Amino acid sequence: MAEETKTERNMKFALAGESQARRKYKAFKEKAQEEGLEQAAKMFKAAEMGETAHSGYFLNKLNGVKSTSENLQGAIEGEKYEAEQVYPAVIDDADEDGQADVKKYVGYVKTVEGEHAELFKGILDNLGDNEEAEYYVCGNCGHVHLSEAPEVCPVCGALKKSFKLVSL
Numbered sequence: 001m002a003e004e005t006k007t008e009r010n011m012k013f014a015l016a017g018e019s020q021a022r023r024k025y026k027a028f029k030e031k032a033q034e035e036g037l038e039q040a041a042k043m044f045k046a047a048e049m050g051e052t053a054h055s056g057y058f059l060n061k062l063n064g065v066k067s068t069s070e071n072l073q074g075a076i077e078g079e080k081y082e083a084e085q086v087y088p089a090v091i092d093d094a095d096e097d098g099q100a101d102v103k104k105y106v107g108y109v110k111t112v113e114g115e116h117a118e119l120f121k122g123i124l125d126n127l128g129d130n131e132e133a134e135y136y137v138c139g140n141c142g143h144v145h146l147s148e149a150p151e152v153c154p155v156c157g158a159l160k161k162s163f164k165l166v167s168l
């Protein structure tokens with residue numbers, strides 16, 4: 001495999017940074033709205049949109065977007081890796097650090113990443129011939145529920161009103 005160029009390394013770094021900034025500005029926009037600071041909220045939104053464009057450029061340039069079947073395969077591997085390798089260690093560390101709330105939440109995250117892997121696999125196995133279904137996502141933990149929102153989230157216990165219907 002060819003060695004990574006400086007530019008590739010820089011673009012990976014930029015992709016991570018821009019993705020993080022995008023998420024942060026979204027939260028900052030919501031906070032400014034909550035505080036009734038509309039112009040600040042708009043500027044955070046403007047920056048969020050810019051960072052979205054920047055991260056999109058780097059992702060494409062790094063060949064991060066392939067065919068959907070390849071993207072699904074990559075997503076399955078990534079989600080499995082997170083569920084099986086990354087988060088169990090994060091849970092242990094949180095336990096050692098006495099961070100019970102983080103430990104609990106990361107437990108949800110680990111479960112949901114495993115669900116993502118399974119759901120992606122279901123899509124990949126029948127790609128082009130997938131049965132139509134609605135997805136409802138728990139706004140607290142990210143659990144994906146099919147067909148209808150449950151009364152209580154089976155992963156984190158959040159109530160039905162926390163669920164959002166996925167629309168494109």
Ligand SMILES: [Fe+2]
Pocket residue numbers: 079112113116
């Ligand atoms: Fe995931």
Ligand SMILES: [Fe+2]
Pocket residue numbers: 138139140141142143153154155156157158
């Ligand atoms: Fe949940």
